[in-house]
Amino acid sequence: MFSFEIIEKHGGHEEVILCTNKDVGLKAIIAIHNTTLGPALGGTRMWTYKTDEEALVDVLRLSKGMTYKAAVSGLNLGGGKAVIIGDPKRDKTEGLFRAFGRYIESLNGRYFTAEDVGTNVADMEFINMETRFVTGIDTRHGGSGDPSPFTAHGVLMGIKACVKEKLNSDSLRGVRIAVQGVGNVGYHLVEFLHEEGAVITITDTDRERVEKTAQKFNCKTVAPDQIYSVDADIFAPCALGAVVNDDTLPQFKFKIIAGGANNQLKEPRHGDALKERGILYAPDYVINAGGLMNVYVELEGYSRERAHNMTKQIYHNLMKVFATAKEENITTYKAADRVAEARIEMVGRIKRSHLGKSLRPFNSLKVDQR
């Protein structure tokens, strides 16, 4: 059941839009959480939600997460997300995405979409036929293409920050790292770590990927359930969420958790447990923001070099989070939230005190490149 109560419970969203079109079977929700810093940006997830309420809760949670991710990353973006209720293997049509694109267009730049679980570049191309407020489109149309090398580069920068903080070293040479998942992000991360001289152990449920990656970058391999007990300095989750939990925590010999996966802590208390055990945790939404930075650059005319340089900032973003955690004697995941909230609060105050509005209209962003 939809209700204002559910919306209020999930954190003060500015706007929630229900999108329907019977002709093409569209049922979607766009949630704009906060646009203090800029237009809301976040991907469109297509999923077989069991109930409409489940879809609503998901889009509310994800859009709020985007506000924090953009804020802590120093981007002038707000948080938003969309979900399309349907089976991505069965229900995709041109009409569905074009109808959805028209809803995005009607928001006149308050929300920009991108790919997410269940959607891909081809779907973004259909959306782009109806609106320019879409990112992650094909490189031939001025888009930024696959974000995963940028996500991986950001994770590398984050790992360097962790090594500086915890091991007081500027080098990854000889540092032992266990990487879980060598898919899009994990594979590129292993490539970068190899160049830096790290000692790498990998795992993946896909045997072929493990073999290819291990051979190319000279890695040790372990079975998927053995990765948590590897004797390494760093654990880099690059596959699933909720990998820091009651079962895995007692197995850890790691000093640092720093990887690209979303929602690594099963529950907040697992972040507290890491702190108690003296394990440094790089909050996931700070360290994996390279992909978001990449699409952000797309808004003002894409440049790979600029996107690459922007991901280097993740080193400093994490250092700020670690400094805040120490100053306030809190966990790093709480410190990340505080850094994000402080920035939104500061920019909000400036905007309220100066003419009351953003001087730059959101719909001036994103030049249509076609």
Ligand code: NAD
């Ligand atoms: P992917 O699907 O390309 O790679 C995931 C890999 O993990 C696959 O090779 C899969 O076989 C493996 N895997 C699945 N279950 C596993 C298990 N139990 N043990 C070991 N390996 C397992 O996905 P991706 O794009 O590389 O994304 C990885 C993670 O990073 C996800 O959590 C994603 O949400 C997050 N992330 C990705 C990006 C990006 O730019 N792609 C950006 C931000 C966050």
